[in-house]
Amino acid sequence: MSTVQHNAAQDRPELRKAAQEFVDAGFAGVQLRVRDERGEWVGSAGVHELGGSAAPSTDGQFWIGSTTKTFVATLVLHLVAEGVITLHTPVADHLPEFGLDGRITVRMLLQHTSGVYNCTGEPGPDGTFVPGLPSVGEAWVDNRFRSYRPEELVRFALSEPARFEPGADQSYSNTNYTLAVLLVEKLTGRPYAEEMRRRILRPLGLHGTVVPGDSPDIPGPHARGYYRYQDAGGEWKVVDVSRQNLSLLVGAGDMISTTRDLQTFFRALLGGELLPAPLLDEMRKPHGMLGYGLGLFVQDLGPEGGTIVHHNGGAPGGYGALMISSFDGSRTLTAGLTTGDAESDPAQEFPKALDRLITTVFRTPHPA
Secondary structure, eight states: OOOOEEOTTSOOHHHHHHHHHHHHTTEEEEEEEEEETTEEEEEEEEOSSTTOOOOOOTTOOEEOGGGHHHHHHHHHHHHHHTTSOOTTSBGGGTOGGGOOOTTOBHHHHHHTOSOOOOTTEEEOTTSOEEEOSSOSHHHHHHHTTOOOOHHHHHHHHHTSOOSSSTTSSOOOOHHHHHHHHHHHHHHHSSOHHHHHIIIIIHHHTOTTOBOOTTOOOOOSOOOOOEEEEEOTTSOEEEEEOSSOOGGGGTTTTOOEEOHHHHHHHHHHHHTTSSSOHHHHHHHTOOOTTTTBOSSOEEEEOOTTTOEEEEOOEEOSSSEEEEEEEETTSSSEEEEEEEEOOOSSOHHHHHHHHHHHHHHHHHSSOOOO
16 A cells, blocks of 8 residues: 655645556655746655555655766766866876776766776677676675675776777766776875765755765665565565665765755756856767767657756666756756565566656646
8 A cells, every 4th residue: 555745835646646656567665856837846655665554755865876877977077177187088098007998088988988898787699688797686685785896897897898999889888987986086086975075965965965885874764675586496585675785886876865965966967056068068968879968868858848858777676766857957856766576577667657757747838
């Protein structure tokens, strides 16, 4: 049985329905925050934990997965804005210890055009996913508290063949953003977490956003996340994965945040508070088959919806995040999702629920 909470100031039944559809699709819970011309609406659906009846808090923390990449891209572009590096700088100039192809530039890392193998796995020739470091199934469950050093992730990726010549194609690779973090650390002489706090989190007052390093804990109040997997004997199991060490995805998917902080960050970024206009334009310029700029996906919704920018994310298990906005930041949608024990795979129904939510928020007419 799921419960929906919403702010009493304005009832938005269409948003309540859109939130509930994620629960109907098999998610344990969802917290949703929308800001538009009518003001801000927050609500949640589903449950805080399996077996309970309380709805998820609308202020809870959650693992944001690949939404981390937008934060890291912004951090790198801070250094570009300061003239420390350029988008055309060869990464090997500053990270010579890895023997990277000298043609790989800073832009290629942020745009996923470097060709570097994705350390958590890649599709094989027939399209079937071939795992890299343990990130799915029982292998991930058994290794979910293991600590990885970013150098270890990069060296593993570079032990595999490159996907393509640098700049010749586009392929989403977590390794690109781990390299970006190592580049930030080399150029600043400070840890990535410290630079993130110094340049972005503290100035924006993002008190619920954390770069946890090796810590497996979500430090504040949070809904529980679960992972359903098939063990070696073929038996299906469900495990609470609220605690997990995401050093596996350093720079690529390791941060923790809240819907409020994601909204504040995205509005500040798209409103020009964090980067000079030319670099913000570069972020929002879609490239290649992914329609990916620098740390952002760019998507045309057609005449009825205009252009949206986004970077959603998912931890290996238990948690997901949505961070979506109109091109100028005037309409934003942020959400935290938790998976439960549904026998159906929520990922199969997720695109439909997400499309309906995007339609509700971004394709509806603006008030006169």
